[in-house]
Amino acid sequence: AVTRREDYRPPDWQVPEIALDLDLDPASTRVNATLNVVRTSAHDRPLVLDGAGQTPLSVKVDGVAINDWRIEEDALVIPLSGSAHVIETEVEIAPDRNTQLMGLYASGGNLCTQCEAEGFRRITFFPDRPDVLTRYKVRMAADKARFPVLLANGDPVGAGDLGDGRHWAEWHDPYPKPCYLFAMVAGDLVANRATFITRSGRQVALGIWVRPADLPKTAHAIEALKTSMKWDEDVYGREYDLDVFNIVAVDDFNFGAMENKGLNIFNSRYILADAETATDYDFDAIAAVVAHEYFHNWSGNRVTCRDWFQLSLKEGFTVFRDQSFSADQGSAAVKRIEDVRGLRAAQFPEDSGPLAHAIRPDAYLEISNFYTATIYNKGAEVIRMMATMLGPKQFRAATDLYFDRFDGTAATCEDFVACMEEGGGIDLTQFRLWYSQAGTPRVSASLTHEPGSGRAVLKLAQRMPPTPGQPDKKPMVLPLKLKLFGAETAQPIGSEQLILLSDAEEQISFETVTERPVLSINRGFSAPVIVETDRSAADLAFLSAHDDDPFARYEAMQQLMLDTLVEGAKHGQADHAAVIAAVANTLQDPHLDSAFIAEAVLLPSDSFIGDQMALVDPEAIFRAREALRRDLGRALEAQWRAAYDGARAAKFEYSPSAKGQRRLKTVALGYIAASGAVDAASLAFGQFEAADNMTDRQGALTTLVSGNAPERIAALDIFYNRYSDNALVLDKWFSTQALSARDDTLAMVTELARHRDFTLANPNRARALVGAFSVNQRAFNQASGEGYRFVADQLIALDKLNPQTAAKLIPPLGRWRRFDEARAAMMRAELERIVATPGLSKDMFEQASRSLAG
Ligand code: ARG
Ligand code: ZN
Numbered sequence: 088a089v090t091r092r093e094d095y096r097p098p099d100w101q102v103p104e105i106a107l108d109l110d111l112d113p114a115s116t117r118v119n120a121t122l123n124v125v126r127t128s129a130h131d132r133p134l135v136l137d138g139a140g141q142t143p144l145s146v147k148v149d150g151v152a153i154n155d156w157r158i159e160e161d162a163l164v165i166p167l168s169g170s171a172h173v174i175e176t177e178v179e180i181a182p183d184r185n186t187q188l189m190g191l192y193a194s195g196g197n198l199c200t201q202c203e204a205e206g207f208r209r210i211t212f213f214p215d216r217p218d219v220l221t222r223y224k225v226r227m228a229a230d231k232a233r234f235p236v237l238l239a240n241g242d243p244v245g246a247g248d249l250g251d252g253r254h255w256a257e258w259h260d261p262y263p264k265p266c267y268l269f270a271m272v273a274g275d276l277v278a279n280r281a282t283f284i285t286r287s288g289r290q291v292a293l294g295i296w297v298r299p300a301d302l303p304k305t306a307h308a309i310e311a312l313k314t315s316m317k318w319d320e321d322v323y324g325r326e327y328d329l330d331v332f333n334i335v336a337v338d339d340f341n342f343g344a345m346e347n348k349g350l351n352i353f354n355s356r357y358i359l360a361d362a363e364t365a366t367d368y369d370f371d372a373i374a375a376v377v378a379h380e381y382f383h384n385w386s387g388n389r390v391t392c393r394d395w396f397q398l399s400l401k402e403g404f405t406v407f408r409d410q411s412f413s414a415d416q417g418s419a420a421v422k423r424i425e426d427v428r429g430l431r432a433a434q435f436p437e438d439s440g441p442l443a444h445a446i447r448p449d450a451y452l453e454i455s456n457f458y459t460a461t462i463y464n465k466g467a468e469v470i471r472m473m474a475t476m477l478g479p480k481q482f483r484a485a486t487d488l489y490f491d492r493f494d495g496t497a498a499t500c501e502d503f504v505a506c507m508e509e510g511g512g513i514d515l516t517q518f519r520l521w522y523s524q525a526g527t528p529r530v531s532a533s534l535t536h537e538p539g540s541g542r543a544v545l546k547l548a549q550r551m552p553p554t555p556g557q558p559d560k561k562p563m564v565l566p567l568k569l570k571l572f573g574a575e576t577a578q579p580i581g582s583e584q585l586i587l588l589s590d591a592e593e594q595i596s597f598e599t600v601t602e603r604p605v606l607s608i609n610r611g612f613s614a615p616v617i618v619e620t621d622r623s624a625a626d627l628a629f630l631s632a633h634d635d636d637p638f639a640r641y642e643a644m645q646q647l648m649l650d651t652l653v654e655g656a657k658h659g660q661a662d663h664a665a666v667i668a669a670v671a672n673t674l675q676d677p678h679l680d681s682a683f684i685a686e687a688v689l690l691p692s693d694s695f696i697g698d699q700m701a702l703v704d705p706e707a708i709f710r711a712r713e714a715l716r717r718d719l720g721r722a723l724e725a726q727w728r729a730a731y732d733g734a735r736a737a738k739f740e741y742s743p744s745a746k747g748q749r750r751l752k753t754v755a756l757g758y759i760a761a762s763g764a765v766d767a768a769s770l771a772f773g774q775f776e777a778a779d780n781m782t783d784r785q786g787a788l789t790t791l792v793s794g795n796a797p798e799r800i801a802a803l804d805i806f807y808n809r810y811s812d813n814a815l816v817l818d819k820w821f822s823t824q825a826l827s828a829r830d831d832t833l834a835m836v837t838e839l840a841r842h843r844d845f846t847l848a849n850p851n852r853a854r855a856l857v858g859a860f861s862v863n864q865r866a867f868n869q870a871s872g873e874g875y876r877f878v879a880d881q882l883i884a885l886d887k888l889n890p891q892t893a894a895k896l897i898p899p900l901g902r903w904r905r906f907d908e909a910r911a912a913m914m915r916a917e918l919e920r921i922v923a924t925p926g927l928s929k930d931m932f933e934q935a936s937r938s939l940a941g
Contacts, residue, residue, distance in 0.1 A: 091450045092396040098214055099132045100124045102221045103263070107211065111229040111273050113183035113193050117144075119175065120211040126170040134174065136163040136212035137205070139190075143212065147175040163212040176212050185209070186848060186888040194339035195298065197274030198234065199352055201345055204395055204454045207266035217392045218497040220263035227271060228255040234273035236296065240264070240348045242331055260348055262328070265391055265497065270347030272296070272335045279305040283316050285326045291316075295358065296335040304359040307741070308334070311374035315381045318412050323486060325385040334358065334377070338814055341850050341891050342458065343376050346383030353380070356815050356851060362739045362780040364816050367746045369781075374416065379409040385490060393497040395454045399446040399522075400500045402458075403466020407474070410467060417743040420637035421682045427612045427638070430468065431695055433460035435527055435617075439698070441901050441941020442934070443525040443554035447500050452933040455891045461525075468615035469521045472566050473504075475585065475613055476518075477511035485510025517589055518564040525554040528563050528616040530588065534571075534606045543571065543597040543604050547588050549616075555941040564589045568610040570636070573602040574626075577633040580604055585613070605629055607643075610636040624650065624665040631669045632676070637683060644669055644687050648715070652696045655711030656704060663718045670719055674726045681734065682747030685754045690715060693864040703905045705868040709828070713761070720762030727762070731755040731770075739780040746782075753786030760790050768796030775802050785819055793828035817844055818855035825859035825866075832866035833874055840881065847885045850892045857881045861899040868906065872913035875900060879917035882931070883924050890928030897921075897931065901938030915939060 102122050110117040124134055138161050146156045146165065149172055156165045165174065185192035190209025191200050200210070208215040225239040231254040237246070241260025248254050258271075278294035279302060285291065293312060295305045312334070319325040329349045340354035357376040360369055386408060387401035414422040437443060437460055444457070446466045451457055474482040489506035500522055508515050528549050536543045547567075551560035565588040571580040580600055597604070605626045609618050622630075627650075630643035648666055655661035670688050673679065679687075690712055697703035720727065734752035739745070756774065760767040768791065775787035775798075788806055791799045803820070810816035821844075825836050839845060839856055847853045857878060861867050867874040878900065885893040900921075903914035921927070921935045 089450050089452055090395075090454075092394070092448070095394050095396075097127060098216065098219050099127060099130055100134050100214065101127055102214060102219055104222050104224075105213075106224045106226070108226045109191075109228070109271065111182075111198060111227055111234065113198065114181055116180050116182055116191060116198075117177060118180060118211045119177045120213070122174045122176075122213070124167075124172050124174055126167075134165045134167050134172075135159075135214070136165070136174075136176075137161070137208040137215035138163055138178075138212045139205075139209045141178040141180055141209070141212075144177040144179060145175075149173050150175075161208075178211060180210065187891065188339055188341050188850070188889060189891065191271075192339070194337040196233070197272065197276065197337065198229075199272045199274070199335060199337050200270050200347075201341065201352065202269050202347070203267040203345060204458075205267075207269055210269075213266050215266055217265040217267055217394065220265060220391075220495075220497065222263050223260045223269065224257065225259075225269075225271060226255060226257045227273060228253055229273045233275065236276045237271075237273050238296070238333055238335065238350055239271040240269065240350050242329060242349075260329075262348060262388070263495065264348050264388060268346070268348045268388060268391075270345070270350040270352055272350070272352065274335075275299075276335065277302055278333075279309050281309050281313065283313050283327070283332075285316070286320050287326060289327065290330065291327050292331050294331075294333045296333060297355070297358065301336070301355070301359050304361050304364070305336075307360045307365075307370055308358045308373055308377050311377040312381060314374075314416070315378040315412060318378070318415065319382055319385070319408075322411070322415075323385070323408070323483070323490075325382075325490065327384065328389070332381075334380075338851070339849055341889070344380045346380040346387055348384070348388050351380045353377075354851065356818070359815060362741075364781055364810070364813055366780075366782040366785055366819075367741070367749060370741055371413065371746075375409050375413050378412045379405055382408045382412070389495065390490060390493040391497045393499050395451070395457070396447055396449070397499050398454075398457060399462045399466035399469075400498060400503055402463045403446060403468075404470050404503070406463050406467035407470040410471075417746075418680065418682055420641075421686055421747075423611060423638050424641050424683075424686045426464075430460070430464050430615060431698070432692065434464050434615075435698060436694075436898070436902065437461050438465070438525060438527040438554070439552070440898065441555060441904070441938045442898060443941070445523050445525045447522040453894070453928075453930045455930055456894055456933055465615060472521070472564075472614060473507045473511075473515070473518070475566050475568075476513060476587070477507065481511040482507075515564075517561075520561055520563050524551060524560050524563065525557055526551050526560065528565060528614075529619060530565060530567070530609075530614075530616050531619045532606060532608050533621050534604060536600060536604055538603070541599045541601055543600040545569075545595045545597070545606065546592070547595070548592045549588060550591070555937075562589060562591045565614040565616055567608060568613040568636075569606065569608045570610060571597060571600065571604040571606060572630070572633060574605050574629065575602045577629070579635065583610065583636075607634050607636065607639045609642075610634075610639045612638055612642075620646075622646075628665055628669040628672075631687070632672050641683070641687050644673065645691055649691050649696065649699055652691065652708070652711050652715060653699050655714060656696065656700065656707040659707070659710075660714075661711065663715055663722075666715065667719060667722045671723055671726060674723065674730060680744065680747050681751040682743065684730075685747065685750040688719075688758075689754055690719075694862065697864060697905070702907055703864070703868070703902075704907075705865045706870075709865040713828075716758065716761035717763065720758040720760070720764075724759065724762050724764065727755040727758045731759065735774075749780070749782045749786070752783070753790070756786065756790050760794060768794060768798045772796075772798040772802060775805075781816070781819075785823065789823055789826075792823050795829075811844070814849070814851070818851050821845070821852065821855040822859040825856050826863050828865070832860070832863060833869060833877065836860045836866070837877060840877075847881065848888055850889065853881075853885055853889075853892060854896070857885075858896055861896060867899060868910060870910070872910070875914050875917045879921055883921060886924070886928050886931045887926070890930035894928070894930035894934045897934035897938060901934070901941070903938075904941075 108119040189206035237256035239258035246256040336355040336358040344353040627647040734748035778784035903911040
């Protein structure tokens, strides 16, 4: 049944208190729940407790067993006469058969939970909705040898032996919370412990819990946690509020991590790191996710969501907070470039495809399908635009107001925007359209100049393409940062302006412009839009050399590259001279750091090039990109070798400058290989063998894996044997091959799907092979359609184990409208085959059927 935002009604019953008693065993766990329930208004409706699958063993009301309960659509319905009662239920569940990884499940011999969004109902009967806030007391009993550590939310209040080889522990969480924030863990775990003292003097005992062998890999996460706690005090005035903060890392996890109150549970890939096994990208992602989950303690837990349509209230805001945190730890410009690249790779395709939805959607069949780049990353851009319009002081005043006013409540996106208006003193009436309209706005900008009068005129127009269910859209408020530069002097003409484009068309005039102006627009990516300008290749090259906003410099270079690549894809050839000159100039600019240079000289991805074209021609795009790579490699071979040698000797260190060097080194290696240089494979293999860190080793492997040299097989074997006992590194072994640019990638991937280390039961492994392959534009979309069939086969099999993770991998098949009719027909046929599969989950049904219809 579809759930609609407009149908929201406050709960009929609240549950101020719960006592949970879990008798833990992987094969059979007994859950006793005691709920204090209170009728919220003068209605006569029964108590309805959500459930999923399980049957109650007993139901008591006010201490007396009853029989007049019933199960309706998996929910337990209990008729009640009074306005307050005590309900006791007992159920049995089997964590070791829980392959969906929602509710209580087993991972690596330990037991853990994942309840967001609707997993708690798989543990016990309860009103599983975020506007029911409850105080939890949790008692766990388990075998002491197998599960020596028992953790839950809040503070530990007691523990002891039960005599029969079992033991118990009890935890109380003083903060009322929705059940999606419930968590418990039972396992054989050890902790990296540390202390954080909050600014008002509270001593917080921090623990990061892992298997004993993984303990040495937790240092980076602990540091990131302490840095995040301090940052939230300094930047948002938010302090931690319990005496204990625990994180547990597990190998089997549907998502990145979960912000359960006082007991975060993480996918181990976002905790475990050392130089030998984790790349710089992994280190950065760990810090970002640790920060993200920690920041949820305020933006998510202290202030939670009224209903799941408000998901972006906590996720968009928290992503914005973690992005700002990461920007403060290193190069803010490079962080912004990475975030925009991610937005374009993951969110723009959502906006332009059949699954397009607003950051506050109107309806869903399965809420798990709405944990999307739109809700998270576009949601973050919407918060960022408000922060830009308000300015730092007013934005802080507005967030203070928000936290203050809604602390302890379940709030809405509208509540947040109202605080922005009140705290910031601005009117956001029209801006609210960002919450309801899906799609990426397109802005066209054209600058003209009359040398005689010294007047320049900028014509701006915006349009919003239609999306499924939203044929006509209204103009949005677009905060655009812009600046002009003189083409002769390369000096700024006036200072940066923030303009708010709110009409379909507007004009802005500049006076006393004495030399030809060049337009720099959407600086810092101030609005998440697509800008179309008539700037020439020469002007883009000029900006890539002279703009004083690093993001705008990067953007000018990207646009220049894109124009060249699209030309090449359409006509089979293009003039590469302007790109080569601009890249040469960037490589030799002494004011730029390595990390920025590495970003700036990297060509846009195949799929981003495809997004610029009316119809995606994967082979033509691949050839155009390879041709430009080869020409850049050849023309600038000496510079690539100089950049490579300049970065080569450095010993491993995790610092912004060392990271930048490693990044540039691998980018340079890629261009040396693209040039066809005879020593490229031995250079790569040398780097592979000599590396003292995973960034260099995987960078070299990536280069080899797309080529034909004999070193490719050798490196893959060495890599596999060296890391065969490390699941996270084996994931890299799978994904690096799935992303290969070789012609036989599908054959390799099909073979890998039969490898003894491949399993669909582990989400990281499934994503490493199937997920990575399906974003390899050329391999996935090969003309035979076999790529589509392979992915559909895998997803049908995965759906039987884990619908949530399977459904997340549908979108590449849903892009059929963007391809020629032959490919489109084959993609639709696979989607139809999925929809027709007996016993299909509603997760998959929703994604696949919307992909067909949209
Ligand atoms: N709230 C978590 C986070 O963003 C993610 C939970 C994902 N849950 C889900 N059902 N997909 O940090
Ligand atoms: Zn989150």
